[in-house]
Amino acid sequence: MKLSSPFFHHSLPTNKVMLLVILALIPGAAIQFYFFGYGVLINLILCSIFAVTAEYFVLYLRNRAPQEVLKDNSALLTGILLGLAIPTTLPIWMTFIGTWFAIIFAKQLYGGLGLNPFNPAMVGYVLLLISFPVEMTAWMPSRDLTANQPSLVQSLELVLFSQTSSGLTVNDFRTLADGYTMATPLDHVKTEHVLGKMSSEIFSKELFQANQNGWMWVNFGYLIGGIYLLFNKVIRWQIPVSLLASIFVTSGVLNLFDEELFSSSWFHLTSGATMLGAFFIATDPVSAATTPKGRLIYGASIGFLVVIIRTFGGYPEAIAFAVLLLNLATPTIDHYTKPTIYGHSKDQQDQDDDKQNGTAANE
Amino acid sequence: MTDLPIIEKAKGHFHGGVHPQEFKSISNQAEISALPSPSNLVIPLQQHIGNASQPIVNVGETVEKGQLIASCTSGLGANIHAPVSGIVKSIGPHHTGHPSGLPTAAIELETNDQQNLNSEYLPRLNHWREETSDNLRNCIKNAGIVGLGGATFPTEAKLKTANIKTLIVNAMECEPYITCDDRLLREHPEQVIEGSQIAAKIVNATEIIFAIEDNKPEAISSLEKAIRLIREAQKSTIDSSGEPKNSSAGTEPSLRIVIAPTKYPSGGEKQTIELVTGKQVPKDQLPASLGLLVQNVATLHSIYNAVVNQKPLTERLVTITGDLVNKPGNYWIPFGTKLTHLIETFEVDRKKISAAILGGPMMGQSISNFDTPVTKSTNCIIFNRTQSNEKSWVIETKPHQACIRCSECQQACPVDLLPQQLYWFSESKQWEPLEKQGLFDCIECGACAYVCPSEIPLVHYYRFGKSEIRKNKANQEKAEKAKQRFEFREMRLARAKEERAMKHKKAAEERKKAANNQQEDPSGKQAAINRALERVKQKKAGLAQSQTTQDSGEANE
Amino acid sequence: MQEFLIATLTLVTIAFVCGSLLGFASVKFKVEGNPIVDQINDILPQTQCGQCGHPGCKPYAEAIAAGEAINRCPPGGEAGIKALAELLDMEVVELDESCGEESLPRVAVIREDECIGCTKCIQACPVDAIVGAAKLMHTVIASECTGCDLCVPPCPVDCIDMPIIETTSQDWRWPDPKTVSDPQVIPVKVVT
Known part of the structure; x- marks a missing residue:
């Protein structure tokens, strides 16, 4: 018997929320699987297993009834998100390091679900990206480009031993018939721009367009899943809408400024992990801002940073960096976007806050 | 009109x-x-x-x-x-x-x-x-x-x-x-x-x-x-x-x-x-x-x-x-x-019920002692089966899941508080920031706990926070009062000691003064006393003499 | 040589300007705060029980400020030690058992028919919470009593009890939800 009211309760339980998010990832993941082959499936399975075992391991060490806590599905979700973010043929030990680091260092060491200041999946991703930049950008070309997609066995061999039994490496699969090694569209555009090529030149290439086509469909898949989440009120509209709008506006303004140097809004919105980031990664409630206004600022800042880092930074993809940077800013955003409590006047509340800060500083 | x-x-x-x-x-x-x-x-x-x-x-x-x-x-x-x-x-x-x-x-x-x-x-x-x-x-x-x-x-x-x-x-x-x-x-x-x-x-x-x-x-x-x-x-x-x-x-x-x-x-x-x-x-x-x-x-x-x-x-x-x-x-x-x-x-089957709700399910109170009377505040009494049917009637206490800061509670709060923050501070017993988050603006309506996906008993956390803060304030007041009374007592004791010391000093001074007077002025009071004492002595001595002669005379008889 | 002089002079000038600025700021924007002894004294529970070995809370506060251990106050208990540690930026340590054990708040009660009116307890009470006169019955003002125990030893007829203050519905507090999340330990008394 409950001691305190309310005795009524009605909501989607946390574990079901996580499950719904995983469900909503299915269309995007399926399209990714279609375009990039068995590696996607292998990654998903490996990351899920690693994530759950890592969580189990730490919970066991912390004496926290692992079976009970694992039921919240949050570790599974982290694993799946990371699995979708890493390239298809990443060696298994890298996947292992990334996933275990994500769960142990970014989540459990802070106290577990709800207490981690950073998005665990993105921490794992960035760790891998910084440590193994070559492997982490070695994406397969999309299915339309190559008849030479690795089979299930070949994918497994690549993941386990970094080469197939016939001695093919990842790069052999990435190399197209004409000896051209395909990078992701974002990577490609970045490299070409650095080499001084104009956008019109880059984008007109058929090969590029075909590759970009695959990524566009993947993004579309995640968009569908995201809209499903919005309609089920699993996530709120503020973060994805402000994030996408911000990408659109920032890249649009740059594009207007110089069409040849800066890619279009459409390209930014349909490349890389844009939709996955907007609907599934930035919306992670634990590390995101929690006030409605704060969420708008949070999403918009991520969108802005994504375009800026993609355009001017050293790495082709920027969702992970942008999300982690804004995770850092979350407490500040939340502090300054507190809603006005019933009956309080806005000014008074601000003054109280300042006083509080003042005394805190003095102490 | x-x-x-x-x-x-x-x-x-x-x-x-x-x-x-x-x-x-x-x-x-x-x-x-x-x-x-x-x-x-x-x-x-x-x-x-x-x-x-x-x-x-x-x-x-x-x-x-x-x-x-x-x-x-x-x-x-x-x-x-x-x-x-x-x-x-x-x-x-x-x-x-x-x-x-x-x-x-x-x-x-x-x-x-x-x-x-x-x-x-x-x-x-x-x-x-x-x-x-x-x-x-x-x-x-x-x-x-x-x-x-x-x-x-x-x-x-x-x-x-x-x-x-x-x-x-x-x-x-x-x-x-x-x-x-x-x-x-x-x-x-x-x-x-x-x-x-x-x-x-x-x-x-x-x-x-x-x-x-x-x-x-x-x-x-x-x-x-x-x-x-x-x-x-x-x-x-x-x-x-x-x-x-x-x-x-x-x-x-x-x-x-x-x-x-x-x-x-x-x-x-x-x-x-x-x-x-x-x-x-x-x-x-x-x-x-x-x-x-x-x-x-x-x-x-x-x-x-x-x-x-x-x-x-x-x-x-x-x-x-x-x-x-x-x-x-x-x-x-x-x-x-x-x-x-x-x-x-109302022919309620007591076997199926371990508690009744007094008031509504959102703000009411669970009563498991059925000797409880109806009072002026009782507007409703609910006798429901204790087990939960579907999701809308959760009555058992069970360990809740972790807060994922989804801020559904914030969306539900009628006074525009940040219930997730209130929970955070109450759970970690940080009373000062808890109060500054507006805890006492909370009307305990239970809307936040109603929507919480982790089923955290949020209102209980607020009530706990409120009563702890009230207790701390009462204790502080009591300590302040005790401090004042202690300090007053110290002061009183110090004053009493000082007064006593003053008195002793005064008396001592007077004695000293008197002694001095005696030396300086032999015809004074002290001298008179001395003379009187001497007289008494002499008289005693004389009396003793006459008595001894009398005694001897008696013995001679 | 000239460069050396210029550099030295520049540095000295900068140091002087910054120094005077800091000096000015420290005077102008001085944080008005309690002296540390008062701050420590505010944390101490003011029971004036002397279990710490000092004749009252203020003397103990002075002793702490002079470097004595912060774990010698049983009535303040764990929470008090924590608060002191935070104030003084020290490690939280366990209560010194030699001073006594943390107990629930108590209040002194005189069994009045046994009291012989010796006034010894009145003199012992650190907060003047006992009233009475010589050869007349004494009594405790419960609301002022800090439960310090000091009146118990002097009583020649042992007529002072120190019962734990019972919770009433007025000062009952909601229990920590974390301790009641287990259905077995709900502190609702069921009397049927």
Whole structure:
């Protein structure tokens, strides 16, 4: 018997929320699987297993009834998100390091679900990206480009031993018939721009367009899943809408400024992990801002940073960096976007806050 | 005035809110009825906000129904009258349904056969329209009326506020299951209206607004009919007497109904005000600062009973509902009626129930000791199966999941707090930031806990935080007092020591002085004493001599 | 040589300007705060029981400020040690058992028919919470009593009890939800 009211309760339980998010990832993941082959499936399975075992391991060490806590599905979700973010043929030990680091260092060491200041999946991703930049950008070309997609066995061999039994490496699969090694569209555009090529030149290439086509469909898949989440009120509209709008506006303004140097809004919105980031990664409630206004600022800042880092930074993809940077800013955003409590006047509340800060500083 | 529409839509809206399943049709179908009196009643001495009442009857005394048995002697409080005629069996601690399960002071009554309401216990009044506000207010005070919406604030004190323009009648009844106000308005709208007119007269309000949710169409239509009749009656008197409309309109407050969309907790006083006026009551201020007074339907009905029928508050309308109740509905139940009596009367299967809910499921209280009596704050009693059916009736306590900061609670909070932050600080016992987050603005409506996906008992965390902060403040005050008393004592001791030292010093000085005097002035006092002493010595010596000669002489004889 | 002079002079000038600025700021924007002894004293529970070995809380506060251990106050208990540690930026340590054990708040009660009116307890009470006169019965002002135990030893007839203050419905507090999340330990008394 409950001691305190309310005795009524009605909501989607946390574990079901996580499950719904995983469900909503299915269309995007399926399209990714279609375009990039068995590696996607292998990654998903490996990351899920690693994530759950890592969580189990730490919970066991912390004496926290692992079976009970694992039921919240949050570790599974982290694993799946990371699995979708890493390239298809990443060696298994890298996947292992990334996933275990994500769960142990970014989540459990802070106290577990709800207490981690950073998005665990993105921490794992960035760790891998910084440590193994070559492997982490070695994406397969999309299915339309190559008849030479690795089979299930070949994918497994690549993941386990970094080469197939016939001695093919990842790069052999990435190399197209004409000896051209395909990078992701974002990577490609970045490299070409650095080499001084104009956008019109880059984008007109058929090969590029075909590759970009695959990524566009993947993004579309995640968009569908995201809209499903919005309609089920699993996530709120503020973060994805402000994030996408911000990408659109920032890249649009740059594009207007110089069409040849800066890619279009459409390209930014349909490349890389844009939709996955907007609907599934930035919306992670634990590390995101929690006030409605704060969420708008949070999403918009991520969108802005994504375009800026993609355009001017050293790495082709920027969702992970942008999300982690804004995770850092979350407490500040939340502090300054507190809603006005019933009956309080806005000014008074601000003054109280300042006083509080003042005394805190003095102490 | 009569041309104004009777029914209006609510102007304002409040942030957040939830839409729990209503379950109102269980109890709002049957007409209001009374129950046979129980044979044994327990009447708590504290059924209201303020000081506990003092019993004015003795054990063994026979009391009549309506007789004053405990009175408010000082400060804020309310009178308590005997709900039935009977004999006072005991006065002392009894289980009265405090959340702690601790006993509180109560009067136990044993019913006897003579049951008739003796109205003489309240002073007779003229018709209320001819009475002064003070007399009416006294009548309400004597009747022991408190806010029957659940807050139980003494009504007489609330009616003392000045500068009221609008009386808002709170008929929202937003909690699931509860239908007593709904039924009261359906069956006795004219009595409630008259009660509201009395209250309006006391505070000189110029308009009366009935605020009601749109899920009670029957109550709205019966209220509308009653108001229309009153307006027509006013019109006809104006027409027949030929007086100008204005003078009459000036004396009679206007009546209106404002309908709000159904959303919990629209019945919270502050939320009702925001719905009706679109304004918020400023922090730390009363609704009176906006010229508003809010009264509950049942309270106004009890005012009507006290002023018009000279009936003190000895019973109230209670919704008895839940899926274990035979004939759920609304009943007049005397205060002090124990739940055990109701369980028998309504044939509740005790095996299927481990606790009842007093009040609604959102803000009520779980009672597992069925000796608990009905009090002035009990508007509803729910006897439901204890196991959870579907998701809407969760009653067990179980370890909750972690807060994922989804801020669904923030979306639901009617006072625009950040419940996730409140939880964070309360859970980690950081009282100072907790208070600064606005903990004491929380109305404990339970909307946040209702939507929490991790099923965290958020309201319990707030209550825990509130009581800890209050305790800390009390302890601090006590420590401060002890410190002052200690310091005062130290000072007093130091002063006493100093005084003693001064005294000794003075005495010593005087002795010294005297010694000096002796040396300097041999013809002085000391010298005189010395001379006297010498004389005594000589005399003694002489006496001794003569005695020895005498002795020897005797021996010679 | 000239460069050396210029550099030295520049640095000295900068140091002087910054120094005077800091000096000015420290005077102008001085944080008005309690002296540390008062701050420590505010944390101490003011029971004036002397279990720490000092004749009252203020002397102990002075001793702490002079460097004595912060764990010698049983009435303040764990929470008090924590608060002191936070204030003084020290490690939280366990209560010194030699001073006594943390107990629930108590209040002194004199069994009045046994009291012989010796006034010894009145003299022992650190907060003047006992009233009475020589050869007349004494009594404790419960609301002022800090439960310090100091009146118990001097009483020649042992007529002072120190019962734990019982919780009433007035000062009952909601229990920590974390301790009641287990259904077995809900502190609702069921008396049937």
